[in-house]
Amino acid sequence: MISRRVAPWLRVAFSLLATAVFAVPLYLAFVNVFKESDMVQAHPLSLPRHPTLSNVTDAAQMSLVQTGLKTSAIVTAATILLVVPLGAMLAYYVSRWDSRLARATLIFFLFGLMLPQQVVLIPTTVILRKLHLMFTYWGLILNFGAYFLPFAVFVFAGFLRSISRELDEAAAIDGASTLKTFWRIVFPLMRPATASVVIVTAVWAWNDFLSPLIILGAASGVTITTGIYLAVGQYAVNYGQEFGIMFLASLPILALFLVLQRHFVSGLTGGATKG
16 A cells, blocks of 8 residues: 555655646647747757747738638527527526426437547538538538537536526516516526636537548638648648647637636536535
């Protein structure tokens, strides 16, 4: 057995190792943004001797990057606008109505959380092709919406446990309908959960590579993640430019997280200690 004197040092060592696993890729991605391409290849771990913004400015001028950022912004924003209202309303139904249908709906979304996205991608493309939505923005948005909706339902349902049902009863006594009670009274109280759903959905939709590559295709428009892939040359790679594209790709999501991070943790843990 590990002695009590050794155990704290092992925890510290494990924590440092886990931190290094996540920190080293971030360090490489950051320092190499400000190096010239030949320095990136020769000394990837070193700090930039002569920092330059040419990688970022060159990447920002590429039509591939501009199109990718625009497409990713449209798809991500539309996915959020689809997932948040639907997820909140479904969560309100399954958490407030104690019926077999509500419980069956919750179990149905639980199965949705268990399925990897790659497993359902081929059946999704078959359905989208039948609906004539392949190679369209709407096809990708509906794909994201269907896959991210179960997560939103569970986050909202968990948070709704911390909101008293007496508010619903008081609104009903005053003559408010169910929809009016939800949108006017309950939903404004769900801001922390909404922030969590928005951040996680945005990160998933923005960073996804396989779905845009297959559903949109290179001919119908690229997202920023597929743009990073397409910017890699067949015989040579401009590593400085690639790091510049990755830097630009991370800025919108980082900004969104900084704006909403105050509500993020409370939204995920809301209702965890209440029945």
